[in-house]
Amino acid sequence: DGGITQSPKYLFRKEGQxxxxxxxxxxxxxAMYWYRQDPGQGLRLIxxxxxxxxxxxxxxxxxxxxxxxxxxxxxxxxTSAQKNPTAFYLCASSTTDTRSYEQYFGPGTRLxxx
Amino acid sequence: xxxxxxxxxTLSVQEGDNSIINCAYSNSASDYFIWYKQESGKGxxxxxxxxxxxxxxxxxxxxxxxNKTVKHLSLQIAATQPGxxxxxxxxxxxxxxGGKLIFGQGTELSVKP
Numbered sequence: 009d010g011g012i013t014q015s016p017k018y019l020f021r022k023e024g025q026x027x028x029x030x031x032x033x034x035x036x037x038x039a040m041y042w043y044r045q046d047p048g049q050g051l052r053l054i055x056x057x058x059x060x061x062x063x064x065x066x067x068x069x070x071x072x073x074x075x076x077x078x079x080x081x082x083x084x085x086x087t088s089a090q091k092n093p094t095a096f097y098l099c100a101s102s103t104t105d106t107r108s109y110e111q112y113f114g115p116g117t118r119l120x121x122x
Numbered sequence: 123x124x125x126x127x128x129x130x131x132t133l134s135v136q137e138g139d140n141s142i143i144n145c146a147y148s149n150s151a152s153d154y155f156i157w158y159k160q161e162s163g164k165g166x167x168x169x170x171x172x173x174x175x176x177x178x179x180x181x182x183x184x185x186x187x188x189n190k191t192v193k194h195l196s197l198q199i200a201a202t203q204p205g206x207x208x209x210x211x212x213x214x215x216x217x218x219x220g221g222k223l224i225f226g227q228g229t230e231l232s233v234k235p
Contacts, residue, residue: 039221048130050211050225051166058221066222098165102221109154109215111223113165 014114031099040082041100141199145212152214
């Protein structure tokens, strides 16, 4: 089955630790995205990448880092500099075909930092 | 300071009724719009999309209407079922943003059996 996977589903960390969230897709999509979702709010873009070895900051990139060494993978690191890291993190992918901007989402990772 | 405990707009309907979920978008240059459904604890799922050269598009039990004059988008769900209970997001794309989507706050749809 083609799709986008995120692991783990739940993640717990102590304050001051960096943590890396995994995102993998086998849809052969060029573009990948990371969003953060807080309770009762919409999705806010953290980082996105439209091609391997290139990525751009989104609206709330501070305290986060990414890499895009392979087309299939776009891991997100939540660093200790992120002031409020507890949230639901969503990864998405899409083609770069301008006929459709549909993004396909993974199941999400719920990160809790105490 | 940050807002805490924001509450989503909520729409409550009876099973079998039609639902209309509204969305005001931000950029008059947006040329693509999309609706997603998000069930609790899951990732958003695509429902339907529409380009700015259209006013209406229909899918299975869903219709999206676009009014560019007032920058308004709506999602109509016919014969709403309990399985339609979820949060619904609209999103827009405008050309100078590549593939980026700008998401609205979302509306929570609750279907009473």
